[in-house]
Amino acid sequence: MDFSWTEEQEQIRKTARAFANQEIAPYVAEYDAAERFPKEIVQKAAALGFMGGVIPAKYGGSELDFISFTIILEEISKVCHAVGCALSFPSGLAGSSILRFGTEEQKEKYLKPLAEGKGFAATGLTEPHSGTDVASMETVARKDGDRYVLSGSKAWISFLEVADWILTFATLDRANPRKNICAFLIDRDTPGLRFKPYKNKLGFRPLSTGDVFLDECVVPGKNRVGAEGEGLKVAMSAVENGRLGVAARALGLAQACLDAATKYAQERIVFKQPIGRFQLVQSMITDMITGIEGARAATYRLAWLKSQGAVQARKEASIAKMMASDAAFMAATHAVQIHGAYGCSGESPVSRYFRDAKVFQIVEGQNQLHRSLIAETHLGFRE
Ligand SMILES: Cc1cc2nc3c(=O)[nH]c(=O)nc-3n(C[C@H](O)[C@H](O)[C@H](O)COP(=O)(O)OP(=O)(O)OC[C@H]3O[C@@H](n4cnc5c(N)ncnc54)[C@H](O)[C@@H]3O)c2cc1C
Incomplete structure (x- = not known):
């Protein structure tokens, strides 16, 4: 694995870092507190090609390699990972599944505006009774000629405030859901489709997450x-x-915690010396550095494998997701500790990092699941 960045990747990092510092940093505390999705900022980032990710140019994408894609998300997320989340969406489930399984008409109508930042989407998998065990979903699709009628509900679905459409899933047979699941694209204005965002979530506050209700929603067959x-x-x-x-x-986010903790440890004077002089504070800084270095290696290794065209990197994806979210949670915990009472204030960015870091251990497969996946793959119980 080559650990050096190309000149182009270095330039991407510089541009993304400057954008995050100039266009996001002055506003993030305000929109996080207001639980508002910063659509205008995401659209500015999209104009720089940051939203197009790994999607081909033909479908409005930026055709980036996976390392450049990762660099953009890391830099933006040092300031606000919620903007990072929006930028990752076209290359994630919402966009990639249309790219791989969608018709040309679906790519033109749904994928292209998403990759260009002209439209937004939500992906609805989780239900009130099925999160990790996603295949046991209860939302049902009834076939009616060349259309489907969907009934059920989804929970904890993000981007509800801005989504123009939702990629969601329903089963044709509730008695045997796993083998009968279908994916659908549903326009926001479809009768029977209703969104109800939650308020006062622990973290990820700008993401407008909540319930989706499907009450006899009629979806044309061409939207499967x-x-x-x-x-x-x-x-x-x-x-x-x-x-x-x-x-x-x-x-x-983990790197932002380390940066904030480093500055504070150098500047805060207690017992007539900077707190960074205390070995127990140094120990926390060392934990943060080693956790982040390990997570960075695992994350860029996954990006590198994907850039090499790896057909499947399921175990490496679990390693990267688990290590990075665990590193973020440890870094955020230590960052608050190092900031003392100031770390508990809403004014301090580290209190936001702390709230968000916990959520990272739950989304995109909770970390107990990833622990099992890694060991099961290693032991040969799973491909
Ligand atoms: C802020 C936020 C945004 C989200 N956005 C979306 C979205 O846009 N779209 C979407 O579809 N979903 C979204 N989710 C849902 C998220 O993907 C699920 O919460 C996650 O998959 C876990 O499912 P669950 O909450 O039902 O936990 P459960 O499946 O009920 O699990 C609860 C706990 O039980 C333990 N556990 C469960 N299974 C196992 C196992 N096999 N082995 C060991 N331990 C286990 C774990 O500790 C786990 O945390 C979001 C969640 C949050 C918090």
């Missing part, structure tokens, strides 16, 4: 993505991209 019964395959087709995106965002 992939074949009937292929829904689980569609959902799993982009997990590596999704996990790479989450790892890159968690890594950016």
Whole structure:
């Protein structure tokens, strides 16, 4: 694995860092507190090609290699991983599944505006009774000629405030859901489709996450993505991209914690010396550095494998996602500790990092699942 960046990748890092510092940093505290999605900022980033990710130019994408994609998400997420999340969306489940399984008409109508930042989307998999065990979903699709009628509900779905459409999943047979799942693209204005965002979430506050209700929603057959019964395959087709995106965002957040803690440890005087002089504070800084270095290696290794065209990197995706989110949570915990009472204030960015870091251990497959996947693959119990 080559650890050096190309000149182009260095330039991308510089541009993304400057954008994050100039266009996001002055506003992030305000929109996080207001639980508002910063659409205008994401659209500015899209104009620089940051949203097009790894999607081909033909479909509005930036055709980036996976390392450049990761660099952008890491840099942006040092300031706000919620913007990073929006930028990762076209290359994640929402966009990649259409790219792989969608018709030309679906690519033109849904993928292109998403990759160009002209439209937004949500992906609805999780239900009130099925999160990790996604295949046991209860939302049902009834076939009615050349259309489907969907009924059920989804929970914890992000981007509800801005989504123009939702990629969601329903089963044709509730008695045997796994083999009968289908993927659908549903326009926001479809009668029977209703969104109800939650307020006062622990973290990820700008993401407008909440319930989706499907009450006899009529969806034309041409809006099914992939074949009937292929829904689980569609959902799993982009997990590596999704996990790479989450790892890159968690890594950016972890680095922001280390940067803030380093500055504070150098400047805060207690017992007539900077607190960074205390060995127990140094120990926390060392934990943060080693956690981040390990997570960075795992994340860029996954990006490198994907750039080499690896057909499957499922274990590496779990390693990167788990290591980066665990590193972020440890870094955020230590960063708050080093900041003392100031770390508990809403004014301090580290309190936001702390709230967000916990959520990273739950989304895109909770970390107990990744622990099992890594060991099961290693032991030969799973491919
Ligand atoms: C802020 C936020 C945004 C989200 N956005 C989206 C979105 O846009 N779209 C979407 O579809 N979903 C989204 N989710 C949902 C997220 O993907 C799920 O919360 C996640 O998959 C876990 O599912 P669950 O919450 O139902 O946990 P459960 O499956 O109920 O699990 C609860 C806990 O049980 C343990 N556990 C479960 N299974 C196992 C196992 N096999 N082995 C060991 N331990 C286990 C784990 O500790 C786990 O954390 C979001 C969640 C949050 C918090």
